[in-house]
Amino acid sequence: MDKNQESKPSFFRRIFAFLWRHKWWSLITIIILVSGSIWWFIATRVPKAEYVTVNVSRGDIRHVVTATGEINPVNTVSVGSQVSGTIQEIAVDYNSAVKKGDLLLKIEPSVLQATVDESKAALDAAQSQLNLSKNDYERNRTLYNDGFIARAEMEQSQANYEQAIQSVKRAQSQYERAVTNLGYATITSPVDGTVIARKVDKGQTVAASFQTPDLFEIAEDLSKMQIETAVSEADIGVIKEGQDVTFTVDAYPQKKFNGVVRQIRLSPTMTSNVVVYTVVIDVDNSDLSLMPGMTAFVTILVSEAKDIWKTQNAAFLVRDYKNIIQDIANDIKPSEKLAILRDGKIVYIPYTKGLTTATETQIISDNLKMGDQVIVGRIGQSTSSAATQARRRGPL
Numbered sequence: 001m002d003k004n005q006e007s008k009p010s011f012f013r014r015i016f017a018f019l020w021r022h023k024w025w026s027l028i029t030i031i032i033l034v035s036g037s038i039w040w041f042i043a044t045r046v047p048k049a050e051y052v053t054v055n056v057s058r059g060d061i062r063h064v065v066t067a068t069g070e071i072n073p074v075n076t077v078s079v080g081s082q083v084s085g086t087i088q089e090i091a092v093d094y095n096s097a098v099k100k101g102d103l104l105l106k107i108e109p110s111v112l113q114a115t116v117d118e119s120k121a122a123l124d125a126a127q128s129q130l131n132l133s134k135n136d137y138e139r140n141r142t143l144y145n146d147g148f149i150a151r152a153e154m155e156q157s158q159a160n161y162e163q164a165i166q167s168v169k170r171a172q173s174q175y176e177r178a179v180t181n182l183g184y185a186t187i188t189s190p191v192d193g194t195v196i197a198r199k200v201d202k203g204q205t206v207a208a209s210f211q212t213p214d215l216f217e218i219a220e221d222l223s224k225m226q227i228e229t230a231v232s233e234a235d236i237g238v239i240k241e242g243q244d245v246t247f248t249v250d251a252y253p254q255k256k257f258n259g260v261v262r263q264i265r266l267s268p269t270m271t272s273n274v275v276v277y278t279v280v281i282d283v284d285n286s287d288l289s290l291m292p293g294m295t296a297f298v299t300i301l302v303s304e305a306k307d308i309w310k311t312q313n314a315a316f317l318v319r320d321y322k323n324i325i326q327d328i329a330n331d332i333k334p335s336e337k338l339a340i341l342r343d344g345k346i347v348y349i350p351y352t353k354g355l356t357t358a359t360e361t362q363i364i365s366d367n368l369k370m371g372d373q374v375i376v377g378r379i380g381q382s383t384s385s386a387a388t389q390a391r392r393r394g395p396l
Contacts, residue, residue, distance in 0.1 A: 068297055083185060127171075
């Protein structure tokens with residue numbers, strides 16, 4: 001144990017003596033090691049320039065306009081009454097299928113029949129008076145020609161005869177009107193269709209003094225429906241007749257229905273301080289699954305591009321690469337070339353913009369590859385000024 005204890009100090013003394021004899025080389029070696037350690041520490045701790053990017057992908061892009069509207073038959077006829085009275089009979093009910101001329105309703109006709117009888121009596125009396133006036137006129141004309149009466153007496157009989165003719169015409173007109181009103185007591189269907197609304201009951205009194213009361217609503221053809229949807233003025237410019245439409249209804253949430261834009265009405269309306277236009281969409285309802293009054297959630301297809309390069313709209317908000325990418329050439333403009341991060345390197349690709357939607361834009365270029373990313377900023381850099389410029393200048 002004593003020899004081992006004496007050998008340890010001698011070993012350290014030999015190392016210290018060696019370093020002292022070569023003190024300059026030792027100092028240089030220590031400096032190199034310390035400098036290398038510091039460089040390694042800085043290189044691993046200080047982050048490299050990192051960019052904010054958006055992915056470029058390949059797929060389909062669709063420009064659509066969404067809206068809501070009510071499903072209704074293409075042609076709905078309101079059936080009313082032109083005469084007043086008590087409803088005597090109702091021949092149809094809700095959902096009844098009717099043909100043109102089928103009986104819908106009868107109004108109690110006694111008052112109307114009495115008017116017809118009165119008018120007929122007045123017509124007969126006027127006809128009798130006409131016959132009397134005619135005979136009197138013909139007799140006075142013969143007497144006047146033979147010189148037995150004065151001219152004034154003959155002309156008076158002629159005037160009475162002409163007035164009797166007009167009285168007969170007036171009585172005939174009143175009689176025909178009374179007969180017509182009696183016919184209105186029997187109300188028939190004006191079209192082939194289905195009764196979708198019945199607004200009166202048997203025994204109810206119908207008053208048609210000032211306006212025609214509505215009794216029934218008949219949908220002419222439930223196999224052909226239409227949607228009247230409201231489109232805002234911001235989107236109406238891209239809506240055209242003949243565009244394809246898909247829509248859903250709450251009754252069939254998993255099913256999509258198809259339609260076609262038939263009409264864009266020019267008359268605007270104001271809804272919640274927004275100017276909207278009515279767009280009419282034709283719908284095939286051959287299976288009768290759609291019912292009048294349903295709310296349709298409509299998607300109008302404006303344009304579509306399939307299997308194309310696309311990216312988010314944020315990729316086109318950059319106005320200048322100088323504040324993002326160092327040592328960039330002055331002739332590289334974001335409106336002409338995209339800065340692409342590919343395999344850790346930056347490449348500049350010429351492009352043109354294609355179809356644009358609310359969230360995505362088509363990129364037309366032959367130089368893109370899967371995995372490319374568009375540089376839109378730099379981590380740690382303030383983007384408030386760039387965003388402000390983008391709002392002032394508008395889209396590229």
